[in-house]
Amino acid sequence: MSDLLLEVVDAEFRYSKGAPPAAVSINLEVRAGDAVGIVGESGSGKTTIGRGLVGSLHPSAGSVLVQGRPWKGLRRRDPVRRLVQMVFQDPYASLNPMLSAQATVAEVIRVWDGAKAKVAASRAEAVLAEVGLTGEVTHRRPAGLSGGQRQRVGIARALACGPQVLVADEPTSALDVSVQANVLNLLLDLRASRGLALVLISHDLSVVDYLTEHAMVMYQGRVVESGPTRSLLSEPQHPYTRQLIDSIPGGPPARPAG
Numbered sequence: 001m002s003d004l005l006l007e008v009v010d011a012e013f014r015y016s017k018g019a020p021p022a023a024v025s026i027n028l029e030v031r032a033g034d035a036v037g038i039v040g041e042s043g044s045g046k047t048t049i050g051r052g053l054v055g056s057l058h059p060s061a062g063s064v065l066v067q068g069r070p071w072k073g074l075r076r077r078d079p080v081r082r083l084v085q086m087v088f089q090d091p092y093a094s095l096n097p098m099l100s101a102q103a104t105v106a107e108v109i110r111v112w113d114g115a116k117a118k119v120a121a122s123r124a125e126a127v128l129a130e131v132g133l134t135g136e137v138t139h140r141r142p143a144g145l146s147g148g149q150r151q152r153v154g155i156a157r158a159l160a161c162g163p164q165v166l167v168a169d170e171p172t173s174a175l176d177v178s179v180q181a182n183v184l185n186l187l188l189d190l191r192a193s194r195g196l197a198l199v200l201i202s203h204d205l206s207v208v209d210y211l212t213e214h215a216m217v218m219y220q221g222r223v224v225e226s227g228p229t230r231s232l233l234s235e236p237q238h239p240y241t242r243q244l245i246d247s248i249p250g251g252p253p254a255r256p257a258g
Contacts, residue, residue, distance in 0.1 A: 005165050005197055006030035011062035013048045022048040023221045030165060034197045037208030040218030050169045050201045054086045082112055085158035089170040091150035095142045101153045102138045108160040127156045148179035165197045205244045209233055217241050
């Protein structure tokens with residue numbers, strides 16, 4: 001079986017019929033274990049592509065395929081849907097304010113696996129522990145959690161589906177600087193421990209450099225440059241890529257060892 005998990009083929013995305021395209025001529029392959037960055041400023045089309053990757057926005061032309069099957073043809077409960085999950089930019093807005101961390105994750109397990117309440121709760125605790133949340137904190141609602149803890153709940157909720165691809169849309173931009181590195185390192189660790197493919201969407205090329213091996217640079221709805229992340233940083237070919245590099249304070253961070 002091919003290790004190709006996600007494929008975008010000559011895709012164009014519009015938010016309504018007759019509206020100008022938000023992204024055009026998009027081609028992307030995500031294979032098992034890949035770490036791909038999509039970088040660009042606000043309005044560049046990168047989040048639009050992210051929505052296409054998780055099936056919440058269907059292309060107006062071209063296709064988005066999950067294990068060779070178009071998103072548009074997948075039924076709501078098709079198990080292929082669980083293979084690609086999103087980590088959202090704003091963890092507070094994306095969580096149900098009435099559910100505790102444990103209940104948030106357990107709900108996913110009940111829906112997808114049909115697990116009984118006690119089994120789902122136990123499995124939810126295990127997933128939350130995997131992202132660094134244990135004890136009393138797992139019974140708090142979002143309002144009682146810090147920003148970093150909320151994002152960990154969001155990551156755990158995505159993991160509860162047993163995905164093969166995580167699409168992380170600006171996963172640290174809503175967090176304090178002091179906790180951003182912790183969340184980035186958690187994503188690194190999960191990619192290694194679970195063998196996940198990661199698609200990271202960010203305006204920050206230093207974050208893309210830290211987490212990914214291949215990147216595509218978006219500008220005004222188009223891919224203006226793509227290639228190995230290190231090559232994009234060391235030998236940028238497009239003026240916009242150079243502009244992004246110049247905006248990194250002190251230059252890109254050192255990559256983690258190993």
